[in-house]
Amino acid sequence: MADKDMIICRCEEVTYGELVETAEEYGCNARELKLRTRAGMGYCGGRTCRNMVDAVACTVTERDSTQVTLKYQPPVRPVHFGDLGAIGHD
Amino acid sequence: MTERILDHPVLGKLDASPKVSFLFNGKEYEGIENEPIAAALLANGVRTLRRHEESGSPRGIYCNIGHCFECRVTVDGVQGMRACLTPVKDGMVVTGGGQLDAPVRDWRKNNG
Amino acid sequence: MADLIIIGSGPAGLSAGITAAECGLSVLILDEYLKPGGRLLGQLYEEPGGKWWNGIEETRKLEERAAALGLDIRLGTAVSNIEKEDGLWHVYTDRETFTAPSLLLATGAAESPVAIPGWTLPGVMSVGAAQVMTNVHRVKPGSRGVIIGVNVLSSAIAMELNMAGIDVAAIALPKMNKVNKDGANPAGVMDSLLHVSHMAPSKFVQFGSKLMQNDFMKKLGITFYPKGGVKMWGIPVMLRKAVIEICGKEQVEGVILATVTTDGRVVPGSEQRIDADFVCIAGGLYPLAELIGLTGCPFHHIDELGGYVPLHNEQMETPVDGLYVAGNITGIEGAKVAMSQGVAAALSIARNSGRQGLDDILREAVDYVSETRRKAHIQFHPEVAEGRRKMQQYWEEYEAAQERIAPEEPAAEKEVLQGV
Numbered sequence: 001m002a003d004k005d006m007i008i009c010r011c012e013e014v015t016y017g018e019l020v021e022t023a024e025e026y027g028c029n030a031r032e033l034k035l036r037t038r039a040g041m042g043y044c045g046g047r048t049c050r051n052m053v054d055a056v057a058c059t060v061t062e063r064d065s066t067q068v069t070l071k072y073q074p075p076v077r078p079v080h081f082g083d084l085g086a087i088g089h090d
Numbered sequence: 091m092t093e094r095i096l097d098h099p100v101l102g103k104l105d106a107s108p109k110v111s112f113l114f115n116g117k118e119y120e121g122i123e124n125e126p127i128a129a130a131l132l133a134n135g136v137r138t139l140r141r142h143e144e145s146g147s148p149r150g151i152y153c154n155i156g157h158c159f160e161c162r163v164t165v166d167g168v169q170g171m172r173a174c175l176t177p178v179k180d181g182m183v184v185t186g187g188g189q190l191d192a193p194v195r196d197w198r199k200n201n202g
Numbered sequence: 203m204a205d206l207i208i209i210g211s212g213p214a215g216l217s218a219g220i221t222a223a224e225c226g227l228s229v230l231i232l233d234e235y236l237k238p239g240g241r242l243l244g245q246l247y248e249e250p251g252g253k254w255w256n257g258i259e260e261t262r263k264l265e266e267r268a269a270a271l272g273l274d275i276r277l278g279t280a281v282s283n284i285e286k287e288d289g290l291w292h293v294y295t296d297r298e299t300f301t302a303p304s305l306l307l308a309t310g311a312a313e314s315p316v317a318i319p320g321w322t323l324p325g326v327m328s329v330g331a332a333q334v335m336t337n338v339h340r341v342k343p344g345s346r347g348v349i350i351g352v353n354v355l356s357s358a359i360a361m362e363l364n365m366a367g368i369d370v371a372a373i374a375l376p377k378m379n380k381v382n383k384d385g386a387n388p389a390g391v392m393d394s395l396l397h398v399s400h401m402a403p404s405k406f407v408q409f410g411s412k413l414m415q416n417d418f419m420k421k422l423g424i425t426f427y428p429k430g431g432v433k434m435w436g437i438p439v440m441l442r443k444a445v446i447e448i449c450g451k452e453q454v455e456g457v458i459l460a461t462v463t464t465d466g467r468v469v470p471g472s473e474q475r476i477d478a479d480f481v482c483i484a485g486g487l488y489p490l491a492e493l494i495g496l497t498g499c500p501f502h503h504i505d506e507l508g509g510y511v512p513l514h515n516e517q518m519e520t521p522v523d524g525l526y527v528a529g530n531i532t533g534i535e536g537a538k539v540a541m542s543q544g545v546a547a548a549l550s551i552a553r554n555s556g557r558q559g560l561d562d563i564l565r566e567a568v569d570y571v572s573e574t575r576r577k578a579h580i581q582f583h584p585e586v587a588e589g590r591r592k593m594q595q596y597w598e599e600y601e602a603a604q605e606r607i608a609p610e611e612p613a614a615e616k617e618v619l620q621g622v
Contacts, residue, residue: 001319001447003379008317010152010160013145016317020380043170044159048152051314051488051509052381059380065503068510072495075282075294077234078159078170083296095340095366100246100254104340126236129339137324137453148452150324154331155241156234156280157312157490174331175236175278 008056009049011042019056030057030069043078046070094133110180121178128154128161128173139163139173139186146189163187204230204274206551207293207302209281209493212240213537214529215308216264217544218551223271225552225560230300231273232293234280237338238265240310241530242537244333246362249579257537258338284493291524304524304551307494308544311487311508311530316351316376316385319447321483325454329484333359336366344480348457349373350445351484352391354582359482361435371476372431374440374459376485378466385485387466388441389424394584396420424464444468448481457481487534487582494531497522502596506589507533508582515597516568518547519554521604526551533589534582535575542571 004017014037022028022036030053033039039053040046046053050070057069096104108123114131121130128139128151138148139161152160154174161173164185173184206222208215211233219229237243238261245257268275276297283294284305291305313328320326325344327335329351332343346369349356360370378386385391424441431438440459446468447458461472488509491501499520500513514520514527528547529540546567553560575587583589 003319003377006317006319007322008381010149010158010322013142013147016379016381043162044157045492047312047490047492048158048315051485052317055381055383063503066501068491068495068501072492074496076492076496077280077282077296079282079296080170093342095336095342098340099365100256101258101337101340124236125339129335129341132335132343133341139324142322147322148324149322150453151327151331151335153313153328154334158328175234177236177278 008052009037009039009042009046011044011048012038012040014039014049019053020059023056023060027060028057029061029064030054031071033057034070040070045076110178110182112178112180112182112184114184115186123179124177126174127163127165127171127176127178127182127184130178131173141186141188143187143190144192144195204228204300204302205555206230206304206306206548207232207291207300208306208308209233209284209293210240210308210310210529210531211235211238211275211277212308212310212529212540213242213260213264214310214531214540214544214547215240215306216261216268217541218306218308218528218548219273219275219544220264220267220271221545221548222551223268223273225548225557227304227548227552227555227557229273230302231268231275232279232281232295232300233275233277236278237261238268238275238277241330242540244330244337244362245537246337246365247358247580260537281493284496286497286522286524289524304526304555306518306526306528306547306551307512307531308527308529308540308547309490309493309531310540311534312490313483314485314488314509315483316382316485317379318350318376318382318445318483320450320454321448321481323448323450323454324452325450325479326448326481326483329356329359329482330487332480332482333362336363336368342366342368343482344454344478345369346371346478347480347482348445348476348478349482349484350376350457351385351482351486352395352439352441353385353484353486354395354580355486356482356484357395357434357439358580359484360437364435364437370437371478372438372440372443372459373434374431375444375462375466377444377446377460377468378462382485386444386462388427388462389421389464392424392427392441393420421464429461445481446473449475454479454481487530489531489533491531494520494525494527497525499525500600502593504533504589504592506583506585507593511593513596513600514593516546516571516594517550517564518543519550521600524554533586533593535586536578536580536582539571539574539578542567542574546571 006016137150165171205227242257293300376382431440456477461469528543549564
């Protein structure tokens with residue numbers, strides 16, 4: 001398997017090649033890289049790949065050391081639709 | 091091939107906990123009550139827990155502590171349960187998800 | 203309603219819960235895992251002097267103390283969101299919503315991977331996954347494994363696998379690419395390992411300590427590092443070999459190793475295949491800050507602490523009212539440091555909740571965190587104390603800035619922050 005076909009984001013199956021090419025083409029930071037490729041947008045919420053997406057972005061942009069590069073958003077665990085809005089249920 | 095570590099030089103002998111039987115993808119397996127489903131399956135030599143929804147590539151446990159969701163399976167009808175931290179019970183029915191249809195992608199591949 | 207909710211029942215969360223209960227607070231601990239103990243559970247190593255640090259035993263001790271104090275520990279309860287409203291924290295879980303005026307986040311760390319072609323195959327797992335499978339669930343991750351990534355954690359776990367009768371064929375570097383940089387550089391890895399004195403007595407450190415003196419010797423050391431590795435507990439530690447691919451069709455069948463130059467480039471033609479039925483990925487740990495990331499708490503990226511860390515002081519307070527942190531969320535360190543941080547956090551919480559006469563014991567608890575750090579056998583980053591100093595400096599700068607903005611009403615500033 002060529003390195004460019006190596007998966008970085010396991011959930012969305014985004015490859016190393018896609019991330020590196022996108023970063024180089026658009027000079028993007030981690031957030032833009034995520035939005036353009038879907039890396040880190042899958043089932044796990046980017047817990048597994050976030051540092052690797054960050055690392056690719058850091059090859060073309062400066063790290064913002066006072067702001068988490070890939071913002072955390074609720075819910076941080078998947079929630080079943082049936083459970084949404086059911087506050088105080090068992 | 092994997093197996094249980096029955097005796098350990100520091101941790102000692104494995105506790106004799108009750109055995110349970112459960113189904114995974116229609117096949118019956120034996121586990122130790124309340125161990126994670128993933129541990130019970132691995133002890134039976136089962137590594138593949140699901141297939142990636144889009145590509146169908148096989149997946150098993152990765153982080154084993156609930157962070158990566160790679161081991162998600164359907165347990166007694168509830169989807170998205172993490173096999174690494176769901177205790178196995180007698181009579182449990184577990185199924186691993188398979189590749190899903192992607193008609194738009196397939197159409198694009200042939201007509202795009 | 204509890205006085206305090208703690209998220210995470212690892213060493214930090216359990217210790218904090220015990221101390222808080224001893225101070226008279228009612229405590230609720232939430233954890234998504236099926237056992238309490240967190241990453242402490244899997245730990246098993248021999249301390250200098252021959253005593254074993256057995257994470258299961260240490261967890262049992264904490265559990266017994268927690269049970270004697272009547273702590274409410276809810277396992278299998280995953281938190282999906284936290285919000286603050288009218289001075290109360292609302293903690294949303296997959297079971298119910300809990301509320302308390304104080305919240306301690308002790309969510310620990312997550313593993314950071316290195317990427318290798320084939321790493322999604324069943325049989326490839328994080329090194330922590332193999333540790334938990336082996337020591338906690340007592341199931342062998344496989345019969346013959348290869349560990350990718352040479353660091354403190356992977357060396358310790360390699361020894362644990364070995365002790366459980368699992369064959370570890372090699373510990374090698376990952377192939378160099380844009381995401382595996384630090385961990386793929388032989389000279390850099392060697393340098394960081396040489397700071398890990400606790401690994402002595404091993405042949406590796408015996409080999410390495412001779413090279414500690416200066417950079418020239420280090421360079422020489424990595425140049426002449428044996429290609430077949432230096433054996434540690436009978437396992438070859440390969441600093442001049444990298445795994446360039448994990449092979450297998452439906453699951454792991456082996457890996458391809460190649461010789462690398464001292465700066466990590468693959469030497470063409472040096473590839474060799476070795477058989478394995480499991481592979482461990484060891485890219486290190488980073489603070490798991492997803493929940494605190496929802497609160498508006500400021501962050502700083504500090505390499506020595508393992509990544510982005512929420513702003514906090516030595517009393518484990520954050521700038522967000524009623525929000526505290528302890529354990530690996532504040533930086534990657536061993537379980538003993540996490541436990542001492544948990545105690546300090548609980549004392550802060552009790553004091554800030556109006557319990558009297560805790561100032562001296564809190565000061566002692568804070569000192570004890572530093573002392574524990576100094577005595578630690580396992581140092582995940584050799585410069586961790588420097589990382590802690592940076593964090594304290596950021597805290598002081600933050601406080602000074604707050605005073606400049608509102609010298610009369612520092613409390614009002616805190617309120618604003620929560621709305622961010």
